[in-house]
Each structure stands twice: as C-alpha cells, then as structure tokens.
Amino acid sequence: MKQNHSWKGWFSSVRAWGCSVQEKRSYNTLRFPMTNRLILLLYPLFIVCMAELNQDKYPSKLVLFISEHPTIMLFNVLIAALIFTGLLLLFRSGWFSMLAESVIYMALSITELFKYNTNGNHLIMTDMKLARSLKSLTSFAYIKITPRLILYLAICLGFILLAFWFNPRLRKRTKLRKRLLPGLACLICCVMVVTVPAVSRPVYALFRLDTKEADNTFILNEKFENNGFLAFFMQTGSENLSNQLDEPADYAENSDNAIRQYLASDVAETNFKNGVKPNVIEIMSESFADFRVFSKELEELGYTGLDSYYAGLDKAASMGTEGKFIVPTYASYTVRTEFEMLFGLPVKSLNDPNMPQRMLLDRQQPTIPSYYKSWGYTTAYVHPFQSSFYSRKRIYSNFRFDTMIFEDDFTVPVTTYGEYIDDNVVYDQIESLIASSSEPLYLHATTMQNHQPYSDGDSDDEFLNYLSRIQHSADGLAEMLEHLSEANEPTIVLFIGDHFPSLRGDNGIYNQLNITSENCSDLYEQHYILWNNFNMDTSVLPSNPVSIFYYPYLIMEMIDAPRDSFTQTMMDEMQTEPVYSTNYHPFQEPDQKLNTLTYDRILGDIISPSALDVLPDPEEDSTEETTTD
Structure with missing residues (x-):
C-alpha cells in the first residue's frame, strides 16, 4: 500500500512539473515574441549550415563554400524555409516542425557522410531504393561516430530545445482548414523543384547550380564540390527523374518493323564444334x-x-x-x-x-x-x-x-x-x-x-x-x-x-x-x-x-x-x-x-x-x- 502511494506521489510530482513547464512555455510564447520570430527566421539558415558543415567538417570550409557559391547557399536556405513553413502551417508548433525537418536533413547528411567515406560515391536519391537492404548496407559501411559528429548533433538538439522552451508557434485562431492548403502548397513547391523539369531547370539556372549531365562517378564528385551536399542531392534527383527511359519512337509506332530493321539477315549455321x-x-x-x-x-x-x-x-x-x-x-x-x-x-x-x-x-x-x-x-x-x-x-x-x-x-x-x-x-x-x-x-x-x-x-x-x-x-x-x-x-x-x-x-x-x-x-x-x-x-x-x-x-x-x-x-x-x-x-x-x-x-x-x-x-x-x- 505504501509503495502504491509512493508511485502515485511520484506520478503527481512529474505531472505537476510537466504542467509548470507547459505554463512557462505558454508564457514564453507571449512574453518573447521577438525572440520567437528570430528563432523561426534563423532556423532554415541554421539547419542548412549544420547539414553542410557535417560534410565540410570545419567551419572555415563552410565559410569558403558560402563565399564562393552564395547563390547556391541562398537556394538551400529558401528550400529549407519552404519545407519549414509547410511543416509549421501543418503542425503550428515551431519546435516540432524543427525537429521533423532536422531529423530529415541530418539523417541524409549523416548517410552521405558515411557513404562517401565508405566508397567514394556521393548519396543520390536513387540510393533510397536500397533502404529495404539497410541491414546489409550497414555491414558494408564505415560507420564511425566521431566527436565532431556528436558535437554537431548536440548543437542541432540544443537549437530544438531552445525552440521548445521559447515555444514559437502560429496563432491559435488559425484553424487547420485554413492552414492545410498553403502548408501543402509549400511542400509541393519543393517537390516540383525536383520532379518537374519545367520548374527545376529555370530554378537551378537562376541560382547557378552545376547542372552538367554526368553518370561518371568522378564527374559527379566534381559536381558535388561545386554544388555542396543539399543542392547536389536535389539536382541529381531531378537529373535521375528526367533521365527515365522512354520507349523508342520507332518502336512505339511499329515494334515489329523497328526490331526487324536491326536484326542480322545472314545468320551462320552452327551447332557446337565437334559436338562438344x-x-x-x-x-x-x-x-x-x-x-x-x-x-x-x-x-x-x-x-x-x-x-x-x-x-x-x-x-x-x-x-x-x-x-x-x-x-x-x-x-x-x-x-x-x-x-x-x-x-x-x-x-x-x-x-x-x-x-x-x-x-x-x-x-x-x-x-x-x-x-x-x-x-x-x-x-x-x-x-x-x-x-x-x-x-x-x-x-x-x-x-x-x-x-x-x-x-x-x-x-x-x-x-x-x-x-x-x-x-x-x-x-x-x-x-x-x-x-x-x-x-x-x-x-x-x-x-x-x-x-x-x-x-x-x-x-x-x-x-x-x-x-x-x-x-x-x-x-x-x-x-x-x-x-x-x-x-x-x-x-x-x-x-x-x-x-x-x-x-x-x-x-x-x-x-x-x-x-x-x-x-x-x-x-x-x-x-x-x-x-x-x-x-x-x-x-x-x-x-x-x-x-x-x-x-x-x-x-x-x-x-x-x-x-x-x-x-x-x-x-x-x-x-x-x-x-x-x-x-x-x-x-x-x-x-x-x-x-x-x-x-x-x-x-x-x-x-x-x-x-x-x-x-x-x-x-x-x-x-x-x-x-x-
């Protein structure tokens, strides 16, 4: 009986603590509007920098990339902002939207890091098809958790905890039915940049992404150096989608004739030399x-x-x-x-x-x-x-x-x-x-x-x-x-x-x-x-x-x-x-x-x-x- 009473007391204490934290977070939402706006505005830049920094390893290399490719960095930030805005409109909660996007960005960044360190090939969207063979892939990869990687993940977590505490969010009176369409529109825009050539080509050109076609691994690696991780991942995704195999025109019109025109008319009669x-x-x-x-x-x-x-x-x-x-x-x-x-x-x-x-x-x-x-x-x-x-x-x-x-x-x-x-x-x-x-x-x-x-x-x-x-x-x-x-x-x-x-x-x-x-x-x-x-x-x-x-x-x-x-x-x-x-x-x-x-x-x-x-x-x-x- 005494033990049951102690569990109830412990649960009540935790519940009271949770309620006090929630009250404080609600208070922070109202008390620090400028701070919350700043957190929301800075997040897209923050998560892009962390995903790229995970590849560059050193802040100096990231700064050099930004100075040499400012338009590509702007492209990355705008895409991250669109995704974040879409999630924020759907969920209202700033910290939860940040958590969702951070998991995606950092998971891709870590996968790229391990993949390149394993075999010298950069991550592309078609590699996602191997997700079902994750157990096999992990046996191949050089998966090494370094202090630097832990530090960068800790920084990401710290930013999300900061957002959790100050609790930036959309106003309560904005109902889901009013948020749903614009939220989905933001996410669909990002998808269209990758999947629709009529959208991706002018966008990539505007932000000066390296779009030269390449299947050769070494040309792809050079493209990665020019575009950085995030832009490379999106652009090669667009390239792979636009590179889908089309039915040959003559085959579509008349498949029999299309094949017959290429087949040899003179076929040697053979049947295994000496019957061997x-x-x-x-x-x-x-x-x-x-x-x-x-x-x-x-x-x-x-x-x-x-x-x-x-x-x-x-x-x-x-x-x-x-x-x-x-x-x-x-x-x-x-x-x-x-x-x-x-x-x-x-x-x-x-x-x-x-x-x-x-x-x-x-x-x-x-x-x-x-x-x-x-x-x-x-x-x-x-x-x-x-x-x-x-x-x-x-x-x-x-x-x-x-x-x-x-x-x-x-x-x-x-x-x-x-x-x-x-x-x-x-x-x-x-x-x-x-x-x-x-x-x-x-x-x-x-x-x-x-x-x-x-x-x-x-x-x-x-x-x-x-x-x-x-x-x-x-x-x-x-x-x-x-x-x-x-x-x-x-x-x-x-x-x-x-x-x-x-x-x-x-x-x-x-x-x-x-x-x-x-x-x-x-x-x-x-x-x-x-x-x-x-x-x-x-x-x-x-x-x-x-x-x-x-x-x-x-x-x-x-x-x-x-x-x-x-x-x-x-x-x-x-x-x-x-x-x-x-x-x-x-x-x-x-x-x-x-x-x-x-x-x-x-x-x-x-x-x-x-x-x-x-x-x-x-x-x-x-x-x-x-x-x-």
Missing part, C-alpha cells in the same frame, strides 16, 4: 582489380612489390588467355556488371540505372542462361551472400537458373575470410556442381570475399588489407584451375572483377593517385582470365578492350553454339561499336540499334528472337503438373 558442349563457368569476383595498371604511381607512394599479390592471377593467366573488358561501374553497384553479363545488353541503353534488375518486368527473362538452358545445359547461380540483397532470389528466379545457391545453401564446407564467405568456398562449390551435373553446366558466380570494409587485417592501411584479400582469391583461382586441368570434362572458366574496389573517399588510394574525371578510364578496364582445358580456339578474342556485355557472344562464337538473328546481330555490332559505356565514354552518342534491342528485351514485347521462343513456360508446366496430380 563445354561447361561454361563465369566467376565475377567482387571488387577484384589489378592495380598494377598504376604501378609507377603506387611505387611513388611507397607501395612496392605488387607482383607478389598477383602471383596467383599471373599463374592463372599463364594457363589461359587474358585481356580487358570495359565494365559499367566503379566502386559499387555490382549488379550493373552482373546485368551486362547475364543479359548480354548494355546498361547505357537503359540510361545507366544503378540497379537495372529493378527495371525488369515480372516475367521470364531472355537471359544468357536461358540460351544455355535451351541447348540442354544445367544452369546455376552462386552468390555467397543474402538472397534478399538487390532482391536477387525473387528477380533471378525468372532467369532460368535450375539452381540458385546463396549463403545458406552451400553444399560444401563453409569458412570465412575477413567479413565474408571465403572465395575458396565458392571455388569448391563450383567444382562440386561440375562433378555432380550429368549435363554440361553453365554457371555464374558472383563472389563476396573482397567486398568492403577493409579495416580488418594485419595492417592499418586498408589498401594493403585489400591486396591481401586479392592475393588469397588469386591463389585459390590458380589452384582451382589446376584441379580442373586434371578433369576430363571440357570446361571454360572466365575470371573477372566486377569493378575496382570501394576505398575510403577522404584519403583513399584514388585521391592519392590524383584520379579525376579526366584520367579515370583505367578504373573501368577490368583484366580478365579466360581458361579452357580442350584447346579451344580463342583467336576471336579482341585485342582491344570491348564492353563486357559482348562477352557472352564471344563465348558462343568460340564454342560454335547455335545462333539466332539476335545473337548474330550482337556479334556483328561488336565490330562497329566495341565499347558502349557512359562511364568509359561519358559523352558517347546513343546507338539506336543497341538502345532499341535492349528496350525490346527488357521493357518491350521481346520481339527479337530469344531462347524463350523454344523453352517451355515454367508456369504452364507447373499448372499442367498440378492438374495432372
């Missing part, structure tokens, strides 16, 4: 890159003896053929390269989405694996990570893979190396699948071992830790090829990295190498190894780099696989447009043939020939089996 259907193994190695292309510059930085890290790769190369493919991404967005390999189509023709698989319609896809399936192959996909990341399991189920193996599905012993499953486990799984398949095997593996972060290892230098992981992968590759050399099954193995690694943005190796948009082309050239054990003729491999989406057709040509007018067209197109890549050639003119054929297969009616023309529909097969049962 070799296993085709693609190993797309996460973040594997040969930094010896920068040997001279790295030696000047004190990094010597690079050959020792790549000894396994050189051994593998000595057993096969080597060359270079142009990949469509750098530092992140593995699925861009994966898309080009699995579809044999350029992401440039889709306007370079970060996640091209998200554009796919929910239907059976005309993929490269589907061709192999139609030729009597068993098909497999191996990726030692979460099946939900990039929605791979759901989306790739339409790619005609008989088997998909993710981190929980391995049938060989699993070990880790660093943060992720060891590449040698993937190699073991590949050998196991080859041995257990009674039909020839087509397999695509996307590894995970060499993914960031590189903070763990024997060195404090993340680049050296990265090289150690590369060495482990390369040594394992050479060992696997030796094993396959002893087998009787004819087999082809392609080994290539998906992109150069994500290394820290501030003082990372790329900054030390002084790489800019003018000299970054080497970062999109990926060294590949092509190995086989049956004396395959590799003379068709180009001596100069070509885009990696042509790789599947090169393999088809070397194994003399059956062709249709589409695959023949792509083989012919490689001769006239060997590289089709925005990152590698930022200002390259559009190729109407590639663009139209890609649209047809990804978003169109799949009029161009594909393996889907001969493969049974798995959904119909499933229905028939159910009916029979």
Whole structure:
C-alpha cells in the first residue's frame, strides 16, 4: 500500500512539473515574441549550415563554400524555409516542425557522410531504393561516430530545445482548414523543384547550380564540390527523374518493323564444334582489380612489390588467355556488371540505372542462361551472400537458373575470410556442381570475399588489407584451375572483377593517385582470365578492350553454339561499336540499334528472337503438373 502511494506521489510530482513547464512555455510564447520570430527566421539558415558543415567538417570550409557559391547557399536556405513553413502551417508548433525537418536533413547528411567515406560515391536519391537492404548496407559501411559528429548533433538538439522552451508557434485562431492548403502548397513547391523539369531547370539556372549531365562517378564528385551536399542531392534527383527511359519512337509506332530493321539477315549455321558442349563457368569476383595498371604511381607512394599479390592471377593467366573488358561501374553497384553479363545488353541503353534488375518486368527473362538452358545445359547461380540483397532470389528466379545457391545453401564446407564467405568456398562449390551435373553446366558466380570494409587485417592501411584479400582469391583461382586441368570434362572458366574496389573517399588510394574525371578510364578496364582445358580456339578474342556485355557472344562464337538473328546481330555490332559505356565514354552518342534491342528485351514485347521462343513456360508446366496430380 505504501509503495502504491509512493508511485502515485511520484506520478503527481512529474505531472505537476510537466504542467509548470507547459505554463512557462505558454508564457514564453507571449512574453518573447521577438525572440520567437528570430528563432523561426534563423532556423532554415541554421539547419542548412549544420547539414553542410557535417560534410565540410570545419567551419572555415563552410565559410569558403558560402563565399564562393552564395547563390547556391541562398537556394538551400529558401528550400529549407519552404519545407519549414509547410511543416509549421501543418503542425503550428515551431519546435516540432524543427525537429521533423532536422531529423530529415541530418539523417541524409549523416548517410552521405558515411557513404562517401565508405566508397567514394556521393548519396543520390536513387540510393533510397536500397533502404529495404539497410541491414546489409550497414555491414558494408564505415560507420564511425566521431566527436565532431556528436558535437554537431548536440548543437542541432540544443537549437530544438531552445525552440521548445521559447515555444514559437502560429496563432491559435488559425484553424487547420485554413492552414492545410498553403502548408501543402509549400511542400509541393519543393517537390516540383525536383520532379518537374519545367520548374527545376529555370530554378537551378537562376541560382547557378552545376547542372552538367554526368553518370561518371568522378564527374559527379566534381559536381558535388561545386554544388555542396543539399543542392547536389536535389539536382541529381531531378537529373535521375528526367533521365527515365522512354520507349523508342520507332518502336512505339511499329515494334515489329523497328526490331526487324536491326536484326542480322545472314545468320551462320552452327551447332557446337565437334559436338562438344563445354561447361561454361563465369566467376565475377567482387571488387577484384589489378592495380598494377598504376604501378609507377603506387611505387611513388611507397607501395612496392605488387607482383607478389598477383602471383596467383599471373599463374592463372599463364594457363589461359587474358585481356580487358570495359565494365559499367566503379566502386559499387555490382549488379550493373552482373546485368551486362547475364543479359548480354548494355546498361547505357537503359540510361545507366544503378540497379537495372529493378527495371525488369515480372516475367521470364531472355537471359544468357536461358540460351544455355535451351541447348540442354544445367544452369546455376552462386552468390555467397543474402538472397534478399538487390532482391536477387525473387528477380533471378525468372532467369532460368535450375539452381540458385546463396549463403545458406552451400553444399560444401563453409569458412570465412575477413567479413565474408571465403572465395575458396565458392571455388569448391563450383567444382562440386561440375562433378555432380550429368549435363554440361553453365554457371555464374558472383563472389563476396573482397567486398568492403577493409579495416580488418594485419595492417592499418586498408589498401594493403585489400591486396591481401586479392592475393588469397588469386591463389585459390590458380589452384582451382589446376584441379580442373586434371578433369576430363571440357570446361571454360572466365575470371573477372566486377569493378575496382570501394576505398575510403577522404584519403583513399584514388585521391592519392590524383584520379579525376579526366584520367579515370583505367578504373573501368577490368583484366580478365579466360581458361579452357580442350584447346579451344580463342583467336576471336579482341585485342582491344570491348564492353563486357559482348562477352557472352564471344563465348558462343568460340564454342560454335547455335545462333539466332539476335545473337548474330550482337556479334556483328561488336565490330562497329566495341565499347558502349557512359562511364568509359561519358559523352558517347546513343546507338539506336543497341538502345532499341535492349528496350525490346527488357521493357518491350521481346520481339527479337530469344531462347524463350523454344523453352517451355515454367508456369504452364507447373499448372499442367498440378492438374495432372
């Protein structure tokens, strides 16, 4: 009874204290009108400065940015003021409106800070699509809570607490129905600046934002330096929205004729040379890159003896053929390269989405694996990570893979190396699948071992830790090829990295190498190894780099696989447009043939020939089996 009485007393004391605080806040609203007006007026400038300061780190750098780009700073403040006014009209409470806007601004600012420090890529609106994979992303990122970050968050909190105490707010007699329309209008105006080109273009021009089009990471980074965080985030959002893929005009008018005009009329008759259907193994190695292309510059930085890290790769190369493919991404967005390999189509023709698989319609896809399936192959996909990341399991189920193996599905012993499953486990799984398949095997593996972060290892230098992981992968590759050399099954193995690694943005190796948009082309050239054990003729491999989406057709040509007018067209197109890549050639003119054929297969009616023309529909097969049962 005494305890119950004490709880009631405690609750009454808290309630009385809360009422006294509320009375004091109401008094402050009336007693300090000028102070409250000043707090309301200063807030948009305050939150913009805090969001930008979080990126600049030092107030002096922020002051320098404001002095050099006053119109951009004015733009940021006006946008923040519109958002704040809209929230204030909707909620009336000044401190609550500040809290809501501060959470949004600082959350975006912190995400940008961590993202850039992780991989040297700045935050853009399309990255929000990865929010559903937040758990996976946090395992990649360098999330470091610094005293400076805590200080800036504390300053934001202090400003909101100040507003809470002085309690600026709209007058009580202003009813919601009178506030709703103008409040929504303020917020809609901000949305229109991003989403409506007729609004965004003159607004950006008026405030002198850098609006040059760029998908190349380094051009984007330079744009960030010119615009600052907030203006960059909005402007690139507008750019991405205006860059939506449109149906080609000739395709819209007459899709049949639009496709037929581009298809090859002369198709070679082929059906596997000497009846040999070799296993085709693609190993797309996460973040594997040969930094010896920068040997001279790295030696000047004190990094010597690079050959020792790549000894396994050189051994593998000595057993096969080597060359270079142009990949469509750098530092992140593995699925861009994966898309080009699995579809044999350029992401440039889709306007370079970060996640091209998200554009796919929910239907059976005309993929490269589907061709192999139609030729009597068993098909497999191996990726030692979460099946939900990039929605791979759901989306790739339409790619005609008989088997998909993710981190929980391995049938060989699993070990880790660093943060992720060891590449040698993937190699073991590949050998196991080859041995257990009674039909020839087509397999695509996307590894995970060499993914960031590189903070763990024997060195404090993340680049050296990265090289150690590369060495482990390369040594394992050479060992696997030796094993396959002893087998009787004819087999082809392609080994290539998906992109150069994500290394820290501030003082990372790329900054030390002084790489800019003018000299970054080497970062999109990926060294590949092509190995086989049956004396395959590799003379068709180009001596100069070509885009990696042509790789599947090169393999088809070397194994003399059956062709249709589409695959023949792509083989012919490689001769006239060997590289089709925005990152590698930022200002390259559009190729109407590639663009139209890609649209047809990804978003169109799949009029161009594909393996889907001969493969049974798995959904119909499933229905028939159910009916029979």
